[in-house]
Amino acid sequence: MNHIKKECVAMLLAGGQGSRLYALTQEMAKPAVPYGGKYRIIDFPLSNCVNSGIDTVGVLTQYQPLVLNEYIGNGQPWGLDRAHGGVHVLPPYETAAGKAWYSGTANAIYQNIGFIDRYDPEYVVILSGDHIYKMDYSKMVDFHKQHEADATIAVLEVPWEEAPRFGIMSAKPDGTIYEFAEKPKEPKSNLASMGIYVFTWSKLRKYLIDNENDEGATKDFGKNIIPAMLENKEKMVAYHFDGYWKDVGTIDSLWEANMDVLDPKVPLDLLDDSWKIYSRNPVMPPHYAGPSSQIQNSMVAEGCEIYGMVDFAVLFAGVVIEEGAIVRDSIIMPNTIIKKGAVIEYSIVGENCVIGEGAHIGERPELIEDKSQWGVAVIGHNVNVSDKAVAPPKAMISKDI
């Protein structure tokens, strides 16, 4: 089959387990975790690609791919059902040489060199499915071209005290990167890598092959590819991004990122028509606020039915809040039912759960004396919580209680 040349192909690393999301990622990969009332995390990089004019996207899956595969489908919701290009799910595969899981981010791309080569691109954009942000990748590709760079890395200024959690770049005023340190104890800069890279494909291709042939390497972009390119004095530049960007890798950050959509001061406008975030929409009627409902400071998706009280909450499609139930400072994922009189506070409740009458999930921090005992409570997907059951703060429930 003949492939039409594409200037730019995006590769989206979506195989991560997201182990720090515990119960929420037992049955689905992290990029498939619901976010913001109707989205899944992967909607953000996918929509960014489409809005940036990138119409060829490889999605690398490995861990629990069922939900993600079904969700992406033929790519129609994102306009990625294309005759040439479009979205392709790329799981690991068996070859004549044997079978191999993706053993690292660089290895995952290495194993798909064949896919990328078919489009003969000038540039490859490497993305991850772990972050909530809106970004025009085409501007970053332009920046890469202007600087005649071999690699461009998107960076964000982070508070100095948080810098040790990130891959940190040191760059000259013209943007040229001269040093890179993965999670440094004593950071020399506060420019954190966002895990978004633009590479000139011919260069990256060579480094991927060299890295693969190096038996001691961990086959990782941050640990191998970037340091190797720096060492060989390839032209590497930092692309500054100053918009909203949130890693949702932990329970607390996922909870916070969801609460951010309720905060008018947070610069993440999901209603902005000029940069739409697309998603696979459930086929459900509009939501119904019942005669006894009290809803404030919240986001409510279609198909919900609300008879109870909802305050500072994000309700996904098809959630039912029965009479007398209270949901505060919480996230309720699709099709979950909160029965009469149940109280949900500072919690994340997964998809398709039933929270029994009078059950109590989570707790308000001001009611806990020992703050180290407090945290967001999590109920995993498909969990039934029996009537009057209690799940304390920080609870991580993945089986019926």
Place this chain on the structure above:
Amino acid sequence: MASMGNVLGLIFANMHEENLPELTKARAMASVPFGARYRLVDFPLSSMVNSGITQVGIITQAKYYSLMDHLGMGSEWDLARKTGGLHILPPYGRSDNGVYRGRLEALAGAAEFIHESGAEYVIMSDSNVVANIDFKPIIEFHEKKGADITCVYGKGVYDADRTSRFTVLGVDDNDVVYDVLSRPSISGEVKPALNIYVARRDFLENIIRESECRSLYSFETDILQHKLHDFKIFGYKYDGYFEIIDSMKTFYKANNDMMNRDICHEVFSMNKPIYTKVRDVAPAKYGIDANVKGSLIADGCIIEGTVENSVLFRGVKVGKGAVIKNSIVMQSSVIEEKAAFINGIADKDVTITKNRTITGSAEYPVFITKGATV
């Protein structure tokens, strides 16, 4: 039994517009907004798809831009198909600008499409009835009865004002249609036609050809009434929820019906969903002083005021201190701070400015036209 894959669905997009002049001034009946996120065509179209029909033609006459925009390629109804799928049939080949006078003339314009479909049966539906109908048992009924034409009807108590705007059938115990009354002005329990008809394709093609030769154009008058005793015309009783949208009042009532949970669950069944165009807007957002009771709210709304017993379409904004009661507010309309809108219907893109109060009566809701600022 005929497989539903062998049934062609035809939807008339422009019938009965005279009953709803305010809402059909710039759009076809089929694209009249309904139920916070739908258009009327979604009901017959989704019913057909859920019944297993994979070939549908939408017969249009005029003002069909918004309808085409809504339907697109039909992918939301899973009708973007390699074979069959959704076809929009604009008027063509008529010397009179395509303005047909009745269903027969409209069908004549689509005769080639009907023939090429190769279907065994044709189901025809108008777009003025809100219902979620399974067409499978209707085809079975048609076959079992050996009918030439099957008319679908409902049953209900109506006053003369209502019946003067629709067709009433007389149907005996053997399901034989013995009377067809156009706009009869009678009151009591009657059997209104739901404007859904089934016929074999070859039979329908014969009717179309013959009517064209004789310059007949009305399916109701020239076929159902005048051929009542020549053809085997049967009536199929539909027992589920339905509402004929035949006036602003019934439009208002039917929207309100969707707030009734039993009706809502029946019409928007999980197993037989009503599909509609996807807009990719964020979920509705409730602000700090939001106070919403007994209302149907679509995605993209931003609510900072009070909403009671109302239907808000996608992207409606309700400002701080604003009040909406017993009203229907269509897509992207804005009720500004401290404004009030009571017993009304606001079309798309309406703005009710700060501190203004617009009140209609429960019997005659006030109507505000598309794009108006008050």
